[in-house]
Amino acid sequence: MFGLEALDLARIQFAFTISFHILFPAITIGLASYLAVLEGLWLKTRDDTYRDLYHFWSKIFAVNFGMGVVSGLVMAYQFGTNWSRFSDFAGAVTGPLLTYEVLTAFFLEAGFLGVMLFGWNRVGRGLHFFSTVMVAIGTLISTFWILSSNSWMQTPQGYEIVDGRVIPVDWLAVVFNPSFPYRLLHMSTAAFVATAFFVGSSAAWHLLRGRDTPAIRRMLSMAMWMALLVAPIQAVIGDFHGLNTLKHQPAKIAAIEGHWENVGNEPTPLILFGWPDMQAEKTRFAVEIPYLGSLILTHSLDKQVPALKEFPPEDRPNSTIVFWSFRVMVGLGLLMIFTGLCSLWLRRNDRIYQSRPFLHMVLWMGPSGLVAILAGWFTTEIGRQPWVVYGLMRTADASSGHSFAQMSITLVLFVVVYFALFGAGLSYMMRLVRKGPQVHETEPSDGGPGQKRTPARPLSAADDHVDQNDRSNKGN
DSSP: OTTOOHHHHHHHHHHHHHHHHHHHHHHHHHHHHHHHHHHHHHHHHOOHHHHHHHHHHHHHHHHHHHHHHHHHHHHHHHHHHTOHHHHHHHHHHHHHHHHHIIIIIIHHHHHHHHHHHHOTTTSOHHHHHHHHHHHHHHHHHHHHHHHHHHHHHHSOOSEEEETTEEEESOHHHHHTOTTHHHHHHHHHHHHHHHHHHHHHHHHHHHHHTTOOOHHHHHHHHHHHHHHHHHHHHHHHHHHHHHHHHHHHOHHHHHHHHTOOOOOTTOOOOEEEEEEEETTTTEEEEEEEETTHHHHHHHSSSSOOOOOGGGSOGGGOOOHHHHHHHHHHHHHHHHHHHHHHHHHHHHHHTTOTTTOHHHHHHHHHTTTHHHHHHHHHHHHHHHTTTTEEETTTEEGGGTSOOOOHHHHHHHHHHHHHHHHHHHHHHHHHHHHHHHHOOOTTOSOOTTOOTTOOOOOOOGGGTSOHHHHHHHHHHHHO
16 A cells, blocks of 8 residues: 555554654653743742643643653554564663663653642742752763664764674763764753743734733743853754764754765855655756855865765655755754744833733744754664664564554554554643633632642643633733
C-alpha cells in the first residue's frame, strides 16, 4: 500500500509515538525551571503575583508531566517489540544509559514531585522550594541521559564489537561522545524557548480578551525576556552543532543543504529554497546565494561542503524531507528572535501589553517552539538514515521483522488511542490555560507550614469557573 513495506511502517510508528512524546518532556523541562524561578522570586520579594503564577502553572505542569510519563513508557517497549535486533546489537550501551536515567532523574523527580505539588503550606517554605528545584534538576538530568543515548547512536564512541554485539569499553567516551555536548545544549535550550512562547501565548490570549492583571502581565514580560535572551543563544548553539555534524556526519549536512555536487574549486552556495529530487540527483527550482554555504558551514569563503554524490546512493539520507524540516526549524527560530526584538522595542515604548498586533503575533507563535523541536528531531533522525547506529548498523537490519499486516494494525491502533487519550489530556490542559491564574488562589488566611488545607490538585482545577470566564469575556 502506497509503496510502503513493513520496515517503513515500523519507522512511521516509532516516529509517530516519539513525536507525541517529545512535546511533553520539552514543556516539562521548561515549566519545571520556570516554577523554580517563580517560587524563588516569591521567597525573595514576597510578591504574591509570583505565588499565584506558581499555583497556576504547577497544575499545568502536573498534567503535562503525567502525559509525558505515559507516552514515554511506550517508547521503551518499542525497542523490544519492533526493534529487537537493534536492542540485541546495541543494548549493552543503550540499556545502561536508559537505566541511569531512571535511577537518577526519574527517581529524583518522583521523590520530590509529591512535595512540590501537594506540600504547599504543609512543609516549610525552604523544603518546598528545595523540592521544586530538585524536580527541575531531575528533568535536566533526564535530558542528559536520553540525549547521551541518542547522541551515541549518531556518533558512536568507546565500544568494541564482539560476536556481532557492541560492548562498551570506555564509558566516558560512550556518554560524552562527540555530538553529545552540542545536542544536549541544543535540546535543553529549545525546551526553554518553547516553554517561553507557550507561557507568552497564554498571557497574550488573556490580554486580548481584556483580562489585564498583574499576573498576566508578569507572564508575558517574563516570557518575552526569555525569548529575547535565549532565542539568539539557540542560534549560536545551532551553528556549533552544525559544524560538529559536518565533521562527523557529512552526508546529513549534504542532504540538509540539498547539495549534490561541487564544481571545480568553487565555494559552495547556500540553497535557500528548492526541491531535492532523490531520483534525478539534483535540487529543482533552487534559489541560491553564492559563497554563503561555505561561509555558514565552514566559516570560510573558499572551502567546499561535501556533496551527496560523494556518497553511495544507499548511504544517502532523504534530502527531500530533511531539506525542508531544517528550514522549518530555522525559519521558526528567526521568527522567535524577531518576536523577542519586537517585545524589546514595544517595552521601551511602554506598549508591550496594549499592542494588539504584537499580542496576536505572540499568540500565534505559541506552538512555534514545539513545531521547531519536531522539525529539528525529524532533521537529525531522518538525516541519520540509513543508519540506526551511524556507520555500524543499518535501520533495515535493526527491525524485528514483523509482517506488513501486523505493523499496519498496530500503527492504526496507536493513532486512534493516542489521539483519543492525549487529545483529551491536551484539551484539559488548555482548559487550565483558559482559566488563568487566580489571585490568592490557594493561600489560607493563617497560612504557614503545617496548616491543614486542600492540596493543589490539578484534576480539580478546571472547574465551572472556566466557563464563567468564557461567558464573561464573550459578554464584554
